[in-house]
Amino acid sequence: MRLMRIGEPGAELPVVLGEDGRAYGLSGVTGEIDGAFLASGGVERVREALAAGTLPVVDTDGLRVGAPVAQPGKVVCIGLNYRDHAEETGAAVPERPVVFMKDPSTVVGPYDRVLIPRGSVKTDWEVELAVVIGREARYLASPAEAGAHIAGYAVSNDVSEREFQLEFSAQWDLGKSCETFNPLGPWLVTPDEVGDVQALGLRLAVNGEARQDGDTKNMVFDVAYLVWYLSQYMVLRPGDVVNTGTPAGVALGLPGNPYLRAGDTVELSVDRLGTQRQTFVDA
Template sequence: MKLMRVGAPGAEKPAILAADGTIRDLSAHVADIGGAAISPDGLAKIAAIDPASLPVLSAGERIGACVAGTGKFICIGLNYSDHAAETNATVPSEPIIFMKATSAICGPNDNVLIPRGSEKTDWEVELGVIIGKTAKYVSEDDALDYVAGYCTINDVSERAFQTERQGQWTKGKSCDTFGPIGPWLVTKDEIADPQALPMWLTVNGEKVQDGNSKTMVYGVKHLVSYLSQFMSLHPGDVISTGTPPGVGLGMKPPRFLKPGDVVELGIEGLGTQKQTFIADV
């Protein structure tokens, strides 16, 4: 299934993308795409609904982030061997974990704000993992049992805030609108192998990232298991699993985003995003 949320910010309706391409309203069946609705039982109930029986929503409506009620937005750094190489970084011996503020979450096609004082706003196409039931101390063998599905994420980053200012990476990752998520939560049954997904990103029509989740250092099973050793993962939590090469920081010379730039990105089977970057005044 391809689940989504459609409508104005703060007033999104839960929806499903039908096989004929129409967007169908799930409001009569679930309160939102999050919490109990994305548990194994909740997803089974949605799967039993005939999409043709649901009201059609306008294809022109805004698409919101594909999951609601996210308590934790967890990111993994330097998780692609080829991306680590382009930034002259050493592949970590354990996953690098940092948090992105949930206030950064926005819709996949919303404008992205370049924060005041930014000179190094950058792009990162990433595979997102959405948790469907509480995970604590889970094994790798069982890890995917706790996953509701996958999505496309742009882990927008301000590199000067991230690495040239004191403290942790979080401040360079958490600016408002720095977390476009969606367009869909694609349930895991539709993705045969999360470690074999082509992904790409363009800036003003120029392809700058062209990678594949197969070059991830730590795969989805490992990440879910690993994170659950340190914190409980709850329904709606999002894991952004790292980016392949082609980010602005790794270019020679480095290249960063400016107002008016248009970024498009996508992951095979998970949908595409398109954002215009504008100055945050």
């Protein structure tokens, strides 16, 4: 299934996309797509209601698309998780996952404007596969247990300010947590519809020019391993988001470092998870 949230910020309504391509309202099933919904078997309730044909059709034309999950409790990110990205930035391929956190309030809709921070000269893009947690994960015994704790997947743009990230602090958070720095969506896609999560193409273009073209098969640490690994050090709760890393082709690693400027447009997609498009403007 593909779950969405439609409407203005703070007033989004949950919908599900049917096989006929139409959107069906979920107000009779849930008021929100969030951690509580995921933890309480909400996905299965939606599946049953959709199969029963009891959901009303909703006209979404002209309506804003919000992030498919209401503000997560946390956004956990994995750095340098594609060998080609590590190589382009001059970093060693990590022996253990590189983990950092991102302010959850950075999460916005997939077509919302993204704000270039004041004083920024190195705002960068990163197309990523996002994992949405559906069931509490703590001290999982092995990566084989991870799948039962995943609600679904989404497209994520892990926008980064490289000067803030790499030059202003020993931590990466300053360059990762600027407002609007995590467009998410358009859909939360359940695992059964995604299929093999380690065989998804990721692409990104800036002003129509291709920049990134990767595949999740090239991850250093796969999705199941990452969920298991993180559960050894923190509790992953329903609604949390895990950004799993980006392939080569970011501005930091390209000749001339063509960082984003006001007016630039970024379009990105992940196979079976949809497409995002953002225009960047000065904060």
